[in-house]
Amino acid sequence: MRPLTVGICGYGVYIPRLRIRAEEIARIWGGDGEKIKKGLLIEEKAVADFDEDTATIATEAARNALKMAGIEPAAVGAIYVGSESHPYAVKPTATIVAEAIEAAPVMTAADYEFACKAGTAAIQTCMGLVGSGMIEYGLAIGADTAQGAPGDALEYTAASGGAAYLIGKKGLIAEIEDTYSVTTDTPDFWRREGEPYPRHGGRFTGSPAYFKHVLSATLGLMKKIGAAPEDFDHAVFHQPNGKFPRNAAKNLGFTDRQLKEGILVDRIGNTYSGSSLLGLARVLDVAKPGERILVTAFGSGAGSDSFSIRVTEEIEKRRGRAPAVETYISDRRYIDYGTYVKLRRKIKVAE
Amino acid sequence: MTMGAPRFWRKTQSRYNLYGVKCKSCNATYFPPRKICPSCRRASKLEDVKLTPKGEVLTYTVIRSAPEGFERQTPYIMAIVKLDEGPMVTTQIVDCEPDEVEIGMAVEGVFRKIRESGKDGPIYYGFKFRPARADKDLAV
Amino acid sequence: MKMNKVAVIGVGLTKFGELWDQSFSDLFVEAGANAIVDAGIDGKDIDAIYLGNMSGGRFIEQEHMASLISDQAGLNPAPATRIEAACASGGLAVRQGVIAVASGMHDVVVVGGVEKMTDITSERVTQTLITAADQEWEAFLGMTFPGVYALIARRHMHEFGTTREQLAAVSVKNHANAKDNPHAQFRFDVTVEQVLGSTMVADPLTLLDCSPITDGAACIVLASPEKAKEFTDSPVYITGAGQATSTIALHDRERITVSDATINAAKAAYKMAGKGPEDIDVAEVHDCFTIAELLAIEGLGFCEIGEGGPFTEEGSTARGGKISVNTSGGLKAKGHPVGATGVAQVVEVVLQLRGEAGKRQVDADVGLTHNVGGSGGTAAVHILEK
Missing domain, CATH: 3.40.47.10 (Thiolase/Chalcone synthase)
Structure with missing residues (x-):
């Protein structure tokens, strides 16, 4: 039986600033924007900028999580990044995050993939490692820059963003x-x-x-x-x-x-x-x-x-140390479909 | 760009976390790191220092004619940012439109992709700067 | 430091422009032959060759070009040396030639400058030129050379109230001068409105604020005053030579709107020649961008720091103004084959002092050349007198 003392010491999020509206995608593909919005219950989606990817989203979320937790990054004993859009097919996203938050080098790290639940799989792994006493803190991240094929129904929803959770036993906010x-x-x-x-x-x-x-x-x-x-x-x-x-x-x-x-x-x-x-x-x-x-x-x-x-009671003391979800959601700029396909590299250019 | 990975890999700490050096002899701070303090020379006492990624725009431009590897990104803003701790850095300003940037604008660091070595080479990451958020904007 | 003065006994140029038919060594041979004929010397009189070239390695994938050009010009076995300091390569080659003659090491030397820029795509040219900046902390981040100078321009406008129109006035003046220079790349007038309305390259600089991509070569023959007498009755003398260095990265400069390398190089050259800015009648300065000419004339002391804009706009640097700046058309309109520029500047001043500048001739006894590498990491200044 797992001890019930494992929990969240801090969390952080990152959502790119660019948005594309469902109507804008529908406009290109001849869909009925209003019907699609009602059918999927969706207004718009977050789009990664040209220089944002799963590694940058994961890193910013991880930095926010550490700010909230207020712990030394070297105390992080494991980083798992869950995503279906890792920048490399081979070469971990987790090592980039580890170096960028200065948790490296004495730690373990790996990337996870389980479609949309790779991030929670990372949390469970960290719970096990922390609960067993193998590590003091583990960082579990779920981040994606998801792509839907142009014209596919998925294109209305496949979005970019991520969150990081610092799992530990001490100073739990939850x-x-x-x-x-x-x-x-x-x-x-x-x-x-x-x-x-x-x-x-x-x-x-x-x-x-x-x-x-x-x-x-x-x-x-x-x-x-x-x-x-x-x-x-x-x-x-x-x-x-x-x-x-x-x-x-x-x-x-x-x-x-x-x-x-x-x-x-x-x-x-x-x-x-x-x-x-x-x-x-x-x-x-x-x-x-x-x-x-x-x-x-x-x-x-x-x-x-x-x-x-x-x-827990602790949560109220830690809020405001890093941007909240609403901070990222309200900071937005709309792009058109042309900009969207340019940024998401859906058009061929001379290389 | 066909440069091999080590050329930029060895700068990872400075690029990811804004590590510069501080001279204990004269208190000057340098970014990027130097091996000798240009003021103190032989009397240099340099130690690594992690700089705070906050500063203001000293000057800026909008690149509309890009070098190889940046063609897809035009127009993009390049600036010299004066860090609160003194040194100046050349950087891209992101999350900001060309008509929004101005001299004196407060900016903060953000982790971004800097460039890619072709389609199949390494991806390089590091700091860029974006308009600073006020502390009051952090909460819900 | 007092220097033995050195005579310029011959000068030669190629046409500047997009020279599709000519290779790198064709260019050098043509300019070299013109200079040797002008000097009235023979190839066997040449003791050494100094070649200014910025980036043969990237522009034509050729290094070791000192051997190449000596070989192609039939000058072997004279020692041939290439000098590189980005866009100041030519100016530094001149300086090395001056040092070689002044020291007594050689009696007659040839100084050439060559760049062949049009054999690669313009994106690649942009990428090559930015190698003159800090590769790791400027270029790597997507910086371009127009971008670097745009950063200076924006700040200059902010600090001193310099206007867009004042920057454009540099381009208008230099185009007007180039019209009278048969070697120039752009022999047509532009208006302030045209400069402001041309394609934006790096705000606030437009295409007509930028010097072009140019093929070209320039060559001069230097000799000791004694040796010079064997070949000419009217040599022009280099009486002052200054060179200074500043940070390679613009962001490390104490003031990004001031070229401290220019100020320091000018100080050394003026001191050596016993002259001051007020003595200069004609100057070829490094106007790779319009803002660069303002930094040049301010750093050289032709006007106060920050006053370059109004000084230019009121016509003080036009032909026949207080001081005639860039009578050749400058880098802006004559063209900027980067490694050749510093040598070509000397060619123009020599022609002006000899009274051989044709329609663009001004009344001049003392001239100056000013050549800059990168955003101001290197500057070379020479003073020439009849």
Whole structure:
């Protein structure tokens, strides 16, 4: 049995400043912007600038997390970066982050990939290492600069952003009460090696993938810890669009009020490995001491990680040391589709 | 650019974390690091110092005709930033439109991709600067 | 420091411009032959060759060009040496030639400057020119040479109230001068409006604030005063030579709007010649960008620091003004084959002092050349007298 003293010592986020509106994408592909917005419950998405990638997003989020925690970077014993858009196919993103936050060299590091839940997988790894006493602090990061093929439905949502969580035992701003995972081999979404854009199974991504895993992990966790939906003040479910988390919540018996603080997809899109972690960060930005948060991530392929988190008194002292989620969301600049394809390298230029 | 990785790898600490040097003899701070203090020369007593990535724009330009490797980024802002701790650095200003930048503007460091060595070479990262956020803007 | 004066007994140039038919060594041979004919010497009279060249390695993928040009010019086995200091390579080659003659080491030397810039793409030229800046802390970040000078211009405008129109006045003046120079690349007038309205390269500098990409070569023959008498009755003498160094990176400069290397090089040259800025009648200064000419005339003491803009706008640097600056058209309009420029400046001043400058002739007894490397990391100044 894992000791219940492991939790979050600090967290940090990063969301790029550029946004593209759903209507702008629809304008290019002849879609009905209003219908798409209603269908996906999405307004716009965050787009990485030309010089932003998973490594820069992860680094900025990690620096913010350390600022909040106020610990020496050398005390970080492990860094795991979860992403489906690592800048290199071979060469870790985690080493770039480790050097940039000065946690290197006496530490371990690796990159994770599990579609949209690689970040929560990193948290679980750090919980194990910290809980076992192998390391004092571990940094778990979920960050992505997700790409949808031009004209694909994914293009409306595939977004950029990330969050970093410093996991430890001391000075917790939130305790992680427990975690529960479900994993199956389900090909609902994938990207083959060397391919620029992912493929997905259309409606197959719904009930046999997202809903099956999110529901069973959440129910499994609640059963394990003897909790019911009404025991939580907030709930965060992975947000591939605005509809899925709301439907999952309804199905499980969570209310709109519980979901409200953590829903970001309508304003920044699906940040993949960053999605659930940014939702959790948004909740932590406003949660009161003693409040309880349920988080369930989903990664295609497929699996779900569910967490029960309880906020401590400490959180109020640490807020304001690094930019909050809303700081990044409100600092935005809109781009047109032409700029978007230029920045995201979807057009061929002379090299 | 076909330069091998070591050329820029050895500057990683300065590029990632703004490490310069401070001369204990005359108190002058230098960025990038030097091996000799130009004022004290043989009496130099240099030690590494991590500079705070905050400063103001001393002067700026907007590059519209780029060198190889930067063609896709035009227009982009280049500036000399005077750090609060004294040294001046050449840097790109990001998260800022060409008509928003001005002399005296407060800026802060941000970690960005600097350049790529072709399509299959190393990717180099480091500091750039962006308009500074006020402390009051950090909270929800 | 008192120097034995050195005579310039011959000068030669190629046409400056996009010389598609001519190779690097063709250029040197043409300018060299012109200079040797002008001097009335024979190849066997030449004791040594100094060659200014910035970047043969990148422009034509050729190093060891001192051997190449000596070989192609039929001057072997005379010692041939290449000198590099970015855009000041030519000026420093002149200085090395002067030192060689003044020291008594050699009686007659040839100083050449060559650059062949149009054999590579313009993006690659941009990238090559920025190697004159700090590769790791300026160029690596996406800096360009117009960008570096734009940083200076913006700050100059901020500190001194220099206007865009004043910068443009440099270009207008130098184009007007180039019209009367048969060797110049751009022999046409431009207006202030045209300069301001041309394509923005690096704000606030437009295309017409920038010197062009140019092929060209220049050559001079230097001799000791005694030796000079064998060949000419009217030599021009180099009586002062100054060179100074500053930081390679602009951001390390104490004041980015002041060229301290220019000030220090000028001080040394004036002192050696026993002259001051007020004695200079004609000057070829380093106007790779319009702002650079303002820094030059301020640093050389033709006007006060910060006053270069109004000084130019009121016509003080035009032909027949207080001091005639860049009668050749300057780097801006004559063209800027980088390694050749410092030598070509001496050619122009010699022609002016000899009274052989044709339609652009001014009344001059004392002339000055000013050549800069990079954003001001190197400066070389020479004073010439009849």
